[in-house]
Amino acid sequence: MAGPTTRDRASSLLTADSPGAPQLTRACDRGPHPGTAPRRTPRALLRMDLAGEVASVPLARRRVGTFLAPRVHRRVWEDTLLLVSEVLTNAVLHSDSGLMPYGTITLVVVHRHGVIHVNVTDDGTDAREPRVGEVGADSDNGRGMLLVDRIADRWGTHPCGHGRVVWFEIAEGEP
Numbered sequence: 001m002a003g004p005t006t007r008d009r010a011s012s013l014l015t016a017d018s019p020g021a022p023q024l025t026r027a028c029d030r031g032p033h034p035g036t037a038p039r040r041t042p043r044a045l046l047r048m049d050l051a052g053e054v055a056s057v058p059l060a061r062r063r064v065g066t067f068l069a070p071r072v073h074r075r076v077w078e079d080t081l082l083l084v085s086e087v088l089t090n091a092v093l094h095s096d097s098g099l100m101p102y103g104t105i106t107l108v109v110v111h112r113h114g115v116i117h118v119n120v121t122d123d124g125t126d127a128r129e130p131r132v133g134e135v136g137a138d139s140d141n142g143r144g145m146l147l148v149d150r151i152a153d154r155w156g157t158h159p160c161g162h163g164r165v166v167w168f169e170i171a172e173g174e175p
Contacts, residue, residue: 061085121160124164
């Protein structure tokens with residue numbers, strides 16, 4: 001029996017502050033904070049639960065693009081979409097999310113105070129943590145984390161239960 005498809009597992013858009021919305025201080029963004037009090041500063045939030053498959057990357061990219069288009073400058077929009085694609089592709093190719101049947105990836109995008117914060121939570125792996133590697137001029141791959149390192153204002157990774165979170169931030173700044 002086949003598992004749910006990427007489209008079946010994509011969750012809906014949430015906007016503004018809601019008591020159940022994930023917070024940036026949470027170690028893992030797989031689910032909401034129960035009982036969290038609303039904040040004063042509104043924010044926009046997109047959360048998607050995705051299948052650990054290559055087809056999830058363009059789906060997520062379209063949803064993030066639609067979500068951010070009315071909120072941010074075109075350069076920030078393009079940079080964010082590129083990095084979302086890179087980090088999601090890494091999760092599919094290099095974590096148990098894409099290597100094991102029914103693997104999942106959770107994508108959370110928060111736009112608040114002129115900063116876009118993105119968390120990608122995957123099912124982890126026994127392999128090494130994501131890192132910026134040396135890439136040869138003839139190499140066809142291996143540039144994902146290098147792009148994240150060069151474009152994002154901040155990024156990092158940390159364990160999350162049985163999985164891992166890779167996150168990055170892009171500040172809007174001046175166009």
